[in-house]
Amino acid sequence: MSVHFKTADVDGLEVFYREAGDPARPVVLLLHGFPSASHMFRDLIPQLADRYHVVAPDLPGFGMTEQPARDRFAYTFENIANVVGRFTEVLCLGKFALYVFDYGAPVGFRLAVKHPEWISAIVTQNGNTYLEGVSDAFAPVQAYWKAPTQANRDALRGFLTPQTTLFQYTHGVADPSLVSPDGRNLDDFYLARPGNDEIQLDLLLDYQSNVALYDTIQAYLRRHQPPVLAMWGKNDPFFIPPGAEAFKRDVPSAEIRFVESGHFALETHAHEIGAAMRAFLARHIG
Known part of the structure; x- marks a missing residue:
């Protein structure tokens, strides 16, 4: 199944995306996280494209999507969701199933809250x-929320280094030699672009808006x-297993599964996640 690499003009912003599968089939929208891009779905897309129309955009400021200057585009999760x-x-x-991961979760759940009629199903992988x-790994970010000083902003620059990217990809993975260096090296390339560091720090500050929206998202889940x-990659150092189990509180029929991996679970368990998605989507969207 061929994957096509395209761009779309979204109100003057050039958005890069990957697309595969028959457009007449049910749609699955894949939303990536930090510091990655749609390339994180390179092993998943072929597992879905024979049954579904799969679309995976790069978010503004990430990957191959245009990175407008901060004085032209405010880098908030609300603006990215828009x-x-x-x-x-x-x-x-039209209507689509969502796959959300990391930053893709607050983006995707914002869409669901505003347009519940768009959403046919939700797959959340460490979203x-x-x-x-x-987890407690967010403590330095929370300190920046409480006191958004330059010193606290600068203290977060360590999140943008190659060492941290490597940690995100390999922490909690039983055999790190299974993790290809290609994904993390590409992420580091995008992070190193001029001005991208300030964009990422803006988003780390705005992440508090996502936490503030949790009650609203949970109300959406309960209602709809x-x-x-x-x-879930159960060894994720950032988003820990209780976050997966909590979905059953609002959606009792939710299916909760764990794989022996970390944050970027697709790097080691794309086949298992793809198989679970195929079975789940077949039951709910055909």
């Missing part, structure tokens, strides 16, 4: 929306009861 929402309209995707899912599959 771009992704318009992207789905430009492509006429958190519960306080109990947030979308089919939910929470597929």
